[in-house]
Amino acid sequence: MGITLGPNQYGKAEVRLVTVDRDGPVHHLRDLTVSTSLRGSLERTHLTGDNADVVATDTQKNTVYAFAKDGVGEIEDFALRLAEHFTGSFEHITGARMLLSEHAWNRIDVGGSPHDHAFSRPGGEERTTAVTLQDGKAWVVSGLTGLTVLKSTGSEFHGFPRDRYTTLAETDDRILATAVTARWRYSATSGVDWSRSFDEIRRTLLETFATKHSLSLQQTLYAMGEAVLEARPEVAEIRLAMPNKHHFLVDLSPFGLSNENEVFHAADRPYGLIEGTVLRDDEPADAAGLAWYSLPEF
Numbered sequence: 001m002g003i004t005l006g007p008n009q010y011g012k013a014e015v016r017l018v019t020v021d022r023d024g025p026v027h028h029l030r031d032l033t034v035s036t037s038l039r040g041s042l043e044r045t046h047l048t049g050d051n052a053d054v055v056a057t058d059t060q061k062n063t064v065y066a067f068a069k070d071g072v073g074e075i076e077d078f079a080l081r082l083a084e085h086f087t088g089s090f091e092h093i094t095g096a097r098m099l100l101s102e103h104a105w106n107r108i109d110v111g112g113s114p115h116d117h118a119f120s121r122p123g124g125e126e127r128t129t130a131v132t133l134q135d136g137k138a139w140v141v142s143g144l145t146g147l148t149v150l151k152s153t154g155s156e157f158h159g160f161p162r163d164r165y166t167t168l169a170e171t172d173d174r175i176l177a178t179a180v181t182a183r184w185r186y187s188a189t190s191g192v193d194w195s196r197s198f199d200e201i202r203r204t205l206l207e208t209f210a211t212k213h214s215l216s217l218q219q220t221l222y223a224m225g226e227a228v229l230e231a232r233p234e235v236a237e238i239r240l241a242m243p244n245k246h247h248f249l250v251d252l253s254p255f256g257l258s259n260e261n262e263v264f265h266a267a268d269r270p271y272g273l274i275e276g277t278v279l280r281d282d283e284p285a286d287a288a289g290l291a292w293y294s295l296p297e298f
């Protein structure tokens with residue numbers, strides 16, 4: 001009984017591509033996950049390890065980023081462009097399957113107007129509360145998780161120490177993106193319009209993220225907490241956990257292309273994790289230890 005190679009395909013799965021159309025002050029953002037698969041006469045690599053017919057998956061990934069430089073357009077058109085390129089350029093590649101998904105972003109509303117370069121991702125967000133009642137005392141710690149936001153400019157990061165392990169380039173213009181987890185402790189457990197308070201705190205967090213020019217995510221975190229405490233007297237203390245969802249500029253120079261903050265690799269992990277508490281001067285940090293005990297993230 002003979003053994004033979006059946007149907008097969010190979011490619012780069014889940015290329016995380018973010019593009020920013022910076023033609024003017026109003027930026028247009030696209031966020032895609034692209035998976036490429038190529039099919040064809042691929043017996044040689046499977047049966048003998050001869051890779052003469054194998055378009056490396058790394059090449060496929062680079063092609064996705066390089067093609068994005070010309071603009072993505074409709075995902076159907078982008079997928080067709082890629083498929084036609086792969087099948088048209090390599091003799092042994094006779095088929096291509098491109099799987100694309102697009103992740104939606106909405107403009108953040110600031111003072112009733114859509115912001116030029118700050119976005120939030122719809123969905124995935126939760127409103128939370130943790131009520132603790134012990135020994136006759138009560139605390140309400142409310143919050144939100146999964147508030148995913150991104151600004152395509154207005155963020156810098158430089159001036160950090162350099163040692164022999166530092167490779168990060170300084171930047172005066174980068175994408176800043178995070179998924180905010182916020183928990184705030186109310187100074188009272190009655191007489192608060194919980195719903196209105198939540199809406200106003202959320203709005204303040206979003207507007208501050210959008211409008212505060214950022215020199216670090218830490219600075220943005222503090223500014224967001226400070227703005228909430230300034231605007232909402234019912235809040236005694238706010239804690240924020242903000243992962244730095246890195247967007248790395250793709251080096252397109254090997255392909256003879258420039259990249260002026262247009263094409264990014266949205267990295268999944270590792271991520272920076274910036275956490276901090278913002279509280280009032282007269283509020284000792286551990287005044288409500290029981291309220292915070294064992295809450296996720298804090």
Ligand SMILES: O=c1[nH]c(=O)c2[nH]c(=O)[nH]c2[nH]1
Pocket residue numbers: 157168215216217218244272
């Ligand atoms: O805003 C930032 N804060 C950091 O602490 C940090 N560290 C890093 O590598 N990038 C950044 N960005």
